[in-house]
Amino acid sequence: MGFRWFVVRSARDLDVRGTVRNRADGAVEAVLQAPDPEALEQMLERLRQGPPAARVEDVSVEPIVPAREYDGMSVVR
Numbered sequence: 001m002g003f004r005w006f007v008v009r010s011a012r013d014l015d016v017r018g019t020v021r022n023r024a025d026g027a028v029e030a031v032l033q034a035p036d037p038e039a040l041e042q043m044l045e046r047l048r049q050g051p052p053a054a055r056v057e058d059v060s061v062e063p064i065v066p067a068r069e070y071d072g073m074s075v076v077r
Helices: 003-014 039-047
Strands: 019-020 028-033 074-075
Touching: 003 019, 003 028, 003 039, 003 074, 028 039
Parallel strands: 019 074
Antiparallel strands: 019 028
């Protein structure tokens, strides 16, 4: 499973919403929101681990203001 689809599956498991995309520099960018802060922390922990074939070097967190409301989790191309 690719990293983006790992993010989508994990987000759906935890009721996390947002988007995920590949960046031109090879990184993966995810915009995430959750009604429960604990779900967001669990999601970040999953991202730090990644799927079995992934090599995660860093996970950085930056708040986005103003935040928009997402309806689910989707891959952006």
